[in-house]
Amino acid sequence: MITGCVIGESLKSGAVLELTGLRVCRVTRMDLSATARGSQPPVWTVLEFESDAEDDAPLAEALADALSAEGGWYADYRVGDEERVVVFSGRVFRYSGADDPRRAEAVAHGVSVGVPAHQLDWKD
Numbered sequence: 001m002i003t004g005c006v007i008g009e010s011l012k013s014g015a016v017l018e019l020t021g022l023r024v025c026r027v028t029r030m031d032l033s034a035t036a037r038g039s040q041p042p043v044w045t046v047l048e049f050e051s052d053a054e055d056d057a058p059l060a061e062a063l064a065d066a067l068s069a070e071g072g073w074y075a076d077y078r079v080g081d082e083e084r085v086v087v088f089s090g091r092v093f094r095y096s097g098a099d100d101p102r103r104a105e106a107v108a109h110g111v112s113v114g115v116p117a118h119q120l121d122w123k124d
Contacts (some may be wrong), residue, residue: 004077008045014064072114
């Protein structure tokens with residue numbers, strides 16, 4: 001099972017995410033004006049999704065193509081109980097557990113593209 005979320009405002013203008021079997025489970029609007037930084041908007045639309053698909057590669061590729069390169073955005077999801085996937089515009093990071101060195105690579109990349117450090121706290 002794949003479970004995760006993407007922020008609606010993180011998608012570049014004109015982006016379309018259309019994947020067979022991907023279900024939106026919950027949509028939440030959140031006022032994050034106290035913590036949003038730089039070009040991030042003060043109100044976010046959080047789209048929580050899931051899929052029974054065993055192959056998450058189409059999702060990772062679609063997100064990497066759809067996410068805005070500006071503003072420090074990413075999407076993340078879990079594949080089963082083992083793997084965390086963090087997707088930035090044009091980049092995909094996969095890791096298993098907080099001590100996996102690939103997690104540190106994802107965090108470093110996030111910082112390099114402008115994601116505020118407090119937003120890089122994925123629960124592993």
